Amino acid sequence: MYLLCNKKTYRAAGAVLAAAILISNGATPAFAQELKTVTNTKVFEVKLGASRVIYNPDSSGASLSITNAQAYPILVQGKVLAEDKKTPAPFIVTPPVFRLDAQQQNRLRIIRTGGQMAGDRETLHWLCVTGIPPKDSDVWAQDAKGTPLKPTAVTLNLEVSANSCIKLLVRPSGVRGTMMDAVSALKWQRQGDKLTVTNPSAFYMNLSSLSVGEMNIPDREYVAPHSSRSFILPKGAAGQVKWTVITDEGGESRTFQSPLH
Template identity: 30%
Template sequence: MRSMKLRILAAAAVVCSAATFAAHAAITITGTRVVYPAGNREVNVRLNNVDSRPVLVQAWLDDGNAAAAPNEIKVPFTLLPSVFRVEPQRGQALRIMFTGGDMPKDRESVYWLNVLEIPPKPKDADERNMIQLAFRTRIKMFYRPASLLDDPTAGRALLKWHVEADDKGERVIRLDNPSPYYISIGSAEVAAGNSRVSLRPDMAPPFGHVDLVPEAGKLDIRAPATISYTVLNDFGSPIKDSAEVLPTQNTPVQKDQ
């Protein structure tokens, strides 16, 4: 019965009954991403309860489908413990262990660590209107083959940025990533003349690309452009850099006259 209730909470993540509420997450995760080096027996992730109340926690890994139920997900890892209670101002270590499988050896693979915290029901909950929230945190976990020894952000000079048109004909900035690492863009801004456009952060897969779309409005480049961006390293820290944005044949860049 408890397992069924947790699966329902994991899918819904919110339990409602009415009215005004104040809420905050009690569980914090040490770090904003997890790196699992191939060959390691396990990787530990530290959780801490910064609240004054105990919290029930469910943890699991997924392969990219955030809506999938934990009991339906198949990944080549075991995570222990999966359901546990964390006392106030105490911590808990999660153990992630690779169970084996045919993993790519020339590039990273990405999974996501999910941590769902379910606060205790207040003793007077039946006497007042309230909304009770179950908080879910989801961070990336990179499985890194033994052949990859460099800092993922070290190859920034190899990244290529150019103007493209998406399926709707809207202009976007395409980031080509020729490296074997996932490249996480923390922030990006395109400057062309007096125009500056912020782009939504995203992640480019190894030997692939990602299209960065404007946060608001349209991208209208009519002069040589420069992109200022940050790449997140293994610790989640932003590394600043800039690059030239190149035109493409199907979306020519017009110079101001």
């Protein structure tokens, strides 16, 4: 039996559910007092080798390393979605579905299959990788000897399927310069209780930190190329705007600052 909650998958042992049903009906099974419920939690999640992928549309594709740090095998599935994280994007991920053994590493390859994209600015997509729990009958969930990987003393088994998404930025050859060269060009303006930033560049600006005076602005997000975005200003915020961005390598840039107009 599977229970879906917040996109996570839970499996409960039938013996525990049967005991619960009997007790709720007023019947106490003979083994009820001896039954000890032990919870075993398994998180089916892989570690990605980067926090973003910069994709050159003139190349044959991009690759990303993934690692299974768990003590059990994981079935891995990758896909690319549009900026809304819902619409399938014109990319394929290979291998599309595969088993990744415990403490092992593999590589995903992302290949564009078509689609119309701007040639003068970056386009944002999302590379999402999901770890899938096995079913009892799945052959891939067996160990090297063909023995099913089942707990022997567990009566309640909790399995969590984790979905990890990172930015896939398509950067066409028509975009000149580097992202870091354009960070200082961000323009900041106060509009009532909002702070508006305008990005005149061809790059996505992923804000890592943002503050006005000594007050941090927590709900910061990325700013798309040639667009503006507004953030709620804390009460009493005044002074210089300071910000950092996430670099192509996934690190944090130096601090930039500008007067607030």
